[in-house]
Amino acid sequence: MTVAVRSILGDRALVRDVAALGLAVFAVSVSFGAIAVAAGIPPGLTVLMSLLVFAGGSQFLAVGLIAAGNPFAAIFAGLLLNARHLPFGLAIGDVIGTRWWQRLVGAHLLIDESVAFALAQPDPVRRRRAYWATGGTLFVLWNIGATLGVLLGNAGDPDALGLDAAFPAGLFALLLPTLKDPTTRLVALTGALVAVVTTPILPAGLPVLLALTGLLALLARPRPRKTVSS
């Protein structure tokens, strides 16, 4: 384990990049903690939710729906938003490791950011390192942040710091190497367009899943290339 940690710390660029996104995530989690207690969720349960769910979007959504007196919708909508984790796991499950404890622990660290950082790496060793470093760091920061938000009760507005722009920009930067492949680019951009266009009319979570119809763009190409940069 210490060897693994040392190997992660040895990768300066990775540490720096994860820290950059980690700070943005931290600030958002502070606001989550504050918003949740303001919405009437008990402090202990707010921290418990962050620990056990560890998926920011669904946590905000669930808090809003619980506050609105609709607990069933909170579960259903949250799960719809998190359904994307299944295809994520299918796509990068081999990165996590082959031992059972690695899969059981690693699965909980499966978040958008850990997938994006893993996908941006050129080889399997670095992919695994990036996955665990990102997932582990963000798990710690997310929960410290949520706890801090609960204690402070008021975290200010993360949008005032522009943090809502940091997440998509970071994702885009991480995706760039993958998007160099023309086939992947076609599929991903088609999917992104489908998601944006359907967002106003579909419940949260479905548009992103619907982006997978971007794969149909492959059918429009007579001979799809076999090579995929990964």
Added chain:
Amino acid sequence: MILAVIVGLAIGTYAFRLAGVVLRERVALPERIQVLLPMTAATLLAALAATATFMDAGAFAGVARPAGVAVGAFLAWRRAPFVLVVVAAAATAALLRLAGVE
């Protein structure tokens, strides 16, 4: 009641996560499908980035956020360091809002 929601959401979310990871190992996918898997992840992430850029709770996100992301995206395309991409995107959106542009 709140505890039940949290536990339900947590179990369901973890089930999605673990199911994907385990299925990847258990199900023998044809090579043609396996080639598509990294593409699937890239497409989902691109869709997340795009919706997070342009949409906020089902409506258009305004000007400040897409402008911030655009600055970040441009810097990323010009091979700027990742840290700069993230900071510049946030700073642009924050300054626009400070100037009254939502």
